[in-house]
Amino acid sequence: xxxxxxxxxxxxxxHALKGISIDVPSGKIVTLIGANGAGKSTTLRTIAGxxxxxxxxxxxxxxxxxxxxxxxxxxxxxxxxxxGRRIFPHLSVLDNLMLGAYSRTDKDGIERDLEWVYELFPxxxxxxxxxxxxxSGGEQQMLAVGRALMSSPKLVMLDEPxxxxxxxxxKEVFEIIETINQQGKTVLLVEQNAFxxxxxxxYAYVLEVGQIVLEGTGQDLLNDKRVQEAYLGG
Amino acid sequence: MSMAMFxxxxxxxxxxGSLYALIAIGYTMVYGIxxxxxxxxxxxxxxxxxxxxxxxxLLHLPWFLAVIVAIAVTSxxxxxxxxxxxxxxxxxxxxxxxxxxxxxxxFLQNLAIxxxxxxxxxxxxxxxxVDIIVVGKVRILPLTLVVPVLSFLLMLGLxxxxxxxxxxxxxxxxxxxxxxxxxxxxxxxxxxxxxxxIGSALAAASGIMWALRYxxxxxxMGVIPGFKAFIAAVFGGIGSIQxxxxxxxxxGIMEIMIVAFLPTLAxxxxxFAFVLLIIILLVKPTGLLxxxxxDKV
Numbered sequence: 355x356x357x358x359x360x361x362x363x364x365x366x367x368x369h370a371l372k373g374i375s376i377d378v379p380s381g382k383i384v385t386l387i388g389a390n391g392a393g394k395s396t397t398l399r400t401i402a403g404x405x406x407x408x409x410x411x412x413x414x415x416x417x418x419x420x421x422x423x424x425x426x427x428x429x430x431x432x433x434x435x436x437x438g439r440r441i442f443p444h445l446s447v448l449d450n451l452m453l454g455a456y457s458r459t460d461k462d463g464i465e466r467d468l469e470w471v472y473e474l475f476p477x478x479x480x481x482x483x484x485x486x487x488x489x490s491g492g493e494q495q496m497l498a499v500g501r502a503l504m505s506s507p508k509l510v511m512l513d514e515p516x517x518x519x520x521x522x523x524x525k526e527v528f529e530i531i532e533t534i535n536q537q538g539k540t541v542l543l544v545e546q547n548a549f550x551x552x553x554x555x556x557y558a559y560v561l562e563v564g565q566i567v568l569e570g571t572g573q574d575l576l577n578d579k580r581v582q583e584a585y586l587g588g
Numbered sequence: 589m590s591m592a593m594f595x596x597x598x599x600x601x602x603x604x605g606s607l608y609a610l611i612a613i614g615y616t617m618v619y620g621i622x623x624x625x626x627x628x629x630x631x632x633x634x635x636x637x638x639x640x641x642x643x644x645x646l647l648h649l650p651w652f653l654a655v656i657v658a659i660a661v662t663s664x665x666x667x668x669x670x671x672x673x674x675x676x677x678x679x680x681x682x683x684x685x686x687x688x689x690x691x692x693x694x695f696l697q698n699l700a701i702x703x704x705x706x707x708x709x710x711x712x713x714x715x716x717x718v719d720i721i722v723v724g725k726v727r728i729l730p731l732t733l734v735v736p737v738l739s740f741l742l743m744l745g746l747x748x749x750x751x752x753x754x755x756x757x758x759x760x761x762x763x764x765x766x767x768x769x770x771x772x773x774x775x776x777x778x779x780x781x782x783x784x785x786i787g788s789a790l791a792a793a794s795g796i797m798w799a800l801r802y803x804x805x806x807x808x809m810g811v812i813p814g815f816k817a818f819i820a821a822v823f824g825g826i827g828s829i830q831x832x833x834x835x836x837x838x839x840g841i842m843e844i845m846i847v848a849f850l851p852t853l854a855x856x857x858x859x860f861a862f863v864l865l866i867i868i869l870l871v872k873p874t875g876l877l878x879x880x881x882x883d884k885v
Contacts, residue, residue, distance in 0.1 A: 425770065428773030433772075453757060
């Protein structure tokens with residue numbers, strides 16, 4: 355579904371990505387793990403159209419999408435839930451969700467997806483008229499995921515969705531990711547929580563300072579000595 | 589002062605206040621989204637006034653049509669200014685766009701001098717707007733009824749767009765977080781263009797009504813109303829539409845009333861607004877309805 359080929363990105367004078375190639379097959383969960391500054395977020399941001407590549411290719415369903423403005427990437431079916439949730443604190447929960455559907459014009463489809471999001475996150479439905487900023491951290495993360503789903507994406511990219519959440523909520527977030535995957539969404543997940551993300555991932559890449567140093571199925575990497583030492587606390 | 593006089597002053601004050609408010613909305617909307625003080629906004633106001641009288645005197649359009657055309661053309665001019673002078677600087681330091689706006693301001697003033705000439709033009713006003721109505725002892729210029737009512741309707745229309753439509757939702761999202769808005773699929777540049785279009789249309793409406801109220805056109809006519817509306821926007825809380833309206837009304841009312849009650853101070857009429865600006869910046873820099881300043885600056 356998504357193929358990234360030898361992607362180079364320079365970012366504020368830094369060579370942030372030094373030739374990254376990843377494949378995200380349709381219907382799978384693929385995860386990028388790695389330390390801070392490894393280039394995980396930059397990879398997602400480049401795919402989303404926020405950052406310009408220096409060289410390389412980003413193919414989505416066989417078509418190059420690099421250089422597209424973010425709104426066109428969203429329209430094509432790739433959405434990114436940014437790091438830190440970034441919900442709109444001054445807008446109601448419903449307005450936040452409707453913003454996710456901004457690129458769409460199919461009213462019936464939007465209604466259907468709203469119902470679906472309410473089903474996934476019943477707590478959001480209870481708080482529709484509340485301002486986004488008044489939600490708890492966990493609720494905000496649900497809103498961020500729900501908002502991303504409202505664009506009717508085929509590929510959902512999530513940047514550190516478990517960041518800053520209590521352990522119980524972290525578990526819930528990963529369950530949700532599995533659920534939306536089972537319901538047909540392809541997921542590209544960036545996480546520092548390597549253990550949890552490898553457990554749900556079909557395929558995984560390990561990034562170190564802008565390069566992929568290791569790749570394999572989630573299970574393979576969980577059992578890999580180097581991964582265990584570097585990311586799973588030995 | 590007699591009651592009748594007071595009522596007359598009140599209508600004058602509301603008129604001036606609504607004219608300030610309409611201009612102030614443009615400052616505040618652009619600031620809310622781009623954190624840019626668009627110093628060319630006063631010139632947009634001036635262009636609106638010139639266009640309408642061009643339409644009437646040169647093209648012999650009926651008034652109503654001339655007003656619509658002038659507002660549309662001014663609105664497009666505002667969009668063009670953004671496209672040419674601000675959009676290329678979107679990623680530049682904020683001060684660059686600010687300096688660019690000062691450049692656009694001078695450019696439009698001088699362009700107006702070349703195109704319209706620097707000679708002040710008298711505005712021929714339709715009679716029904718200026719034939720005094722007498723109610724008891726109160727003598728009212730119909731214009732001072734029409735201007736506040738029209739302005740109020742325009743502001744209602746604006747609030748509808750901002751709070752009840754999809755582009756309005758986009759505007760409110762962008763004003764808080766441009767990057768996330770883009771990630772959600774909001775076409776940011778188009779929404780910004782729309783913001784300039786709406787702000788410029790309101791400034792044009794204000795310029796046209798201003799020229800009917802104070803019937804003289806000149807290329808620098810936008811400078812002082814522009815500054816005062818800017819002060820009104822800061823006073824009300826820049827970034828807040830309701831604040832701009834409130835600030836504009838308060839500034840207009842105070843200006844007229846001070847001259848009315850303290851005629852000896854009439855000469856300081858323009859200075860008064862700037863004193864107000866200094867006071868509000870010292871006492872409450874975020875303005876009456878402004879939100880807390882964030883670290884976005």
